[in-house]
Amino acid sequence: MTAISTILRQHAETQYAEELAALAAVDTRQRPPRWKLSPWAVSKYLLGGTLDNGVEISAKYIGNARVIEIAVATLATDRALLLLGVPGTAKSWVSEHLAAAISGDSTMIVQGTAGTSEEAVRFGWNYAQLLAKGPSMEAVVPSPIMRAMRDGKIARVEELTRIPSEVQDSLITILSEKMLPIAELDDEVLAQKGFNIIATANDRDRGVNELSSALKRRFNTVVLPPPATADEEVRIVETRVASLGRALELPGEVPALEEIRRVVTVFRELRAGVTTDGKRKIKAPSASMSTAEAISVITNGMSLAAHFGDGTMRGADVAAGMIGAIIKDPVQDRVVMLEYLETVVKEREGWKDLYRACRDVMN
Secondary structure, three states: OOOHHHOOOOOHHHHOHHHHHHHHHHOOOOOOOOOOOOHHHHHHHHHOEEOOOOOEEOOOOOOOHHHHHHHHHHHOOOOEEEEEEOOOOOHHHHHHHHHHHHHOOOOOEEEOOOOOOHHHHOEEEOHHHHHHHOOOHHHEEEOHHHHHHHHOOEEEEEOHHHOOHHHHOOHHHHHHHOEEEEHHHOEEEEOOOOOEEEEEEEHHHOOOOOOOHHHHOOEEEEEOOOOOOHHHHHHHHHHHHHHHHHHHOOOOOOOOHHHHHHHHHHHHHHHHOEOOOOOOEOOOOOOOOOHHHHHHHHHHHHHHHHHHOOOOOOHHHHHHHHHHHHOOOOOHHHHHHHHHHHHHHOOOOOOHHHHHHHHHHHO
């Protein structure tokens, strides 16, 4: 059996097993059928804090607590949950941790793409069994959603709006009737108590495969907003980078808070189209420049500093990743970035090293 220490990324229920066990030990509140924790404890797991027994629960979501409370309350009803937001607002991260805390299993997932078929949502067939024995339940290959229905657990559908519309609508019967018909067998799978679906979609995909009104009505939509303040975003990046650094066993130092703040400031200013002091308007590039991309830039900078530097991350280590995250259109975005460098970064005190590093990458 593979040792846990060699696994690149553990499932949330494994990585945070001690926290989940500590919450279960002190959780005396009422739990919905088949839930591992009460709604209060699920929310505590996501938002973090100190328990009465002194155990510290790390924050998985940093932001408005009410957003998480509404999401958890939705899953305790017969309504499915749709997490909506711009790219990089931790929709998949929140989805995984909600499933881990509620069902103790975050693995029942359908990844939405343009090629996602109806079989991935409903069920497929084992053709060897089908040829040998004909249509039967033994020949059915259950989808993650079918397994979640049978076990009374949470199923996850990532990037719902990327799935073709006709495949999306196969969810309607599941969500409204809590059953999945198998017409070939004149049979059905009935959802057990505890079953529900968490779907994610990003705002920028609206119009790609927009949800039908019938499907929309069966979801309660919760919008995950971008971090409200720079301090909040810096805290998110710092927390995730530290976790990734440990998982990847990067030998360098943890990035200085000031270096993280510089990357976050650049991303926030270009997203907003204005400097943090509000004195200068800036052209916005085509890239989303999300918090997730800021995390990626800092992690890449850590790796460069660790393996090709002295272990201390500096402006030169983040420049390449930052330019790559910002310049998606090689013509228009390059003009926007050059203007930003000359009018903002160059003039900012203590940022000359970042300016020179970015210019070197772009030349």
